């Protein structure tokens with residue numbers, strides 16, 4: 001990450017409230033409940049843009065536009081209203097006093113819009129399911145509210161000899177991602193998504209007991225989702241699979257601030273630190289946490305792996321946040337740790 005990109009991104013973050021006000025004025029949205037919602041949404045657009053600027057990755061914003069346009073469709077908002085929003089973002093960025101930030105933000109925004117318009121959407125709007133077989137059966141059980149049946153299904157797979165890595169990566173992970181697509185397309189509501197995800201966490205806890213001390217290999221892992229990040233099912237899978245391989249794991253879960261990561265490394269002295277981000281708006285927090293860790297442990301630094309959906313946005317993001325390596329999934333993480 002170049003220092004001027006960082007500076008430009010920080011300048012957008014510092015001006016967030018002013019940018020939002022300017023965009024609201026452009027859109028002619030008057031005070032009231034509608035304005036409060038619009039403020040929140042516009043703030044989000046600038047948050048994603050700031051990340052794209054910080055890491056010099058247009059893809060972060062073009063993928064966000066793909067996601068946003070899918071959401072607009074679900075909410076029955078017209079494509080013209082998205083165009084108006086984009087024009088309002090451009091106009092409000094013109095009010096940025098820092099010239100370098102203004103130029104970088106406008107350049108990223110312009111290219112991202114072009115890329116988004118020329119690409120096919122990542123989000124298949126058709127009714128066809130993106131999962132099949134046992135993964136679909138698992139998802140169906142959860143969508144029917146049948147947590148016990150879903151657990152029995154997974155325990156059955158374990159008994160038949162399908163290992164936990166396969167169950168996690170080939171059954172549960174695709175089902176969880178499909179759940180997100182169904183939510184985005186408005187086929188299920190937030191409560192259904194919450195129920196299915198909390199049931200998945202319950203089932204994972206039942207499937208992966210802690211390793212008996214006799215089988216420990218004397219290696220330690222700290223795993224966490226970076227500050228602000230609520231998605232922790234993926235990093236939990238990573239931690240569980242290390243546990244299964246005899247590592248002693250210290251799983252911090254979601255929303256872990258950099259200071260607490262530093263503190264636990266001090267006490268636990270792990271060989272490996274795994275950090276996760278799902279939303280691209282948390283990439284800068286991963287970078288910040290890594291900076292804090294590198295500063296606190298100049299000599300006995302643990303190896304730092306990163307992963308999560310946000311890192312799938314662009315192939316070089318892991319380097320830009322200062323990590324030692326990136327893993328696409330929990331299995332890859334294990335391979336990297338033994339490399």
Ligand code: B12
Pocket residue numbers: 064067169172173176177178179180181183184193194197228229230231232233234235237238254273274275276277278279280305306307308309326327328329330331332333
């Ligand atoms: C469950 C879920 C939630 C739950 C999370 C519960 C929990 N405890 O995790 C809750 C309800 C909290 C939630 C909230 C939100 N969510 Co959500 N969520 C999901 C969902 C449906 C599934 C996530 C999941 O479980 N994936 C399965 C795991 C196994 O996959 P994974 O995380 O990618 O992990 C694997 C790899 O990435 C890798 N990995 C992960 N970490 C690491 C780390 C290392 C070191 C390594 C090597 C590898 C690695 O290994 C893992 C296992 O193989 C996704 C859909 C999706 N496509 O992912 C949406 C999704 C991520 N959410 C989304 C959104 C928008 C939100 C909210 C903003 C919604 C809102 N309006 O409030 C909030 C944001 C909260 C926040 N501040 O973080 C969007 C993001 C879109 C975008 N533009 O980025 C998605 C894609 C849904 C969608 N289709 O629109 N969400």
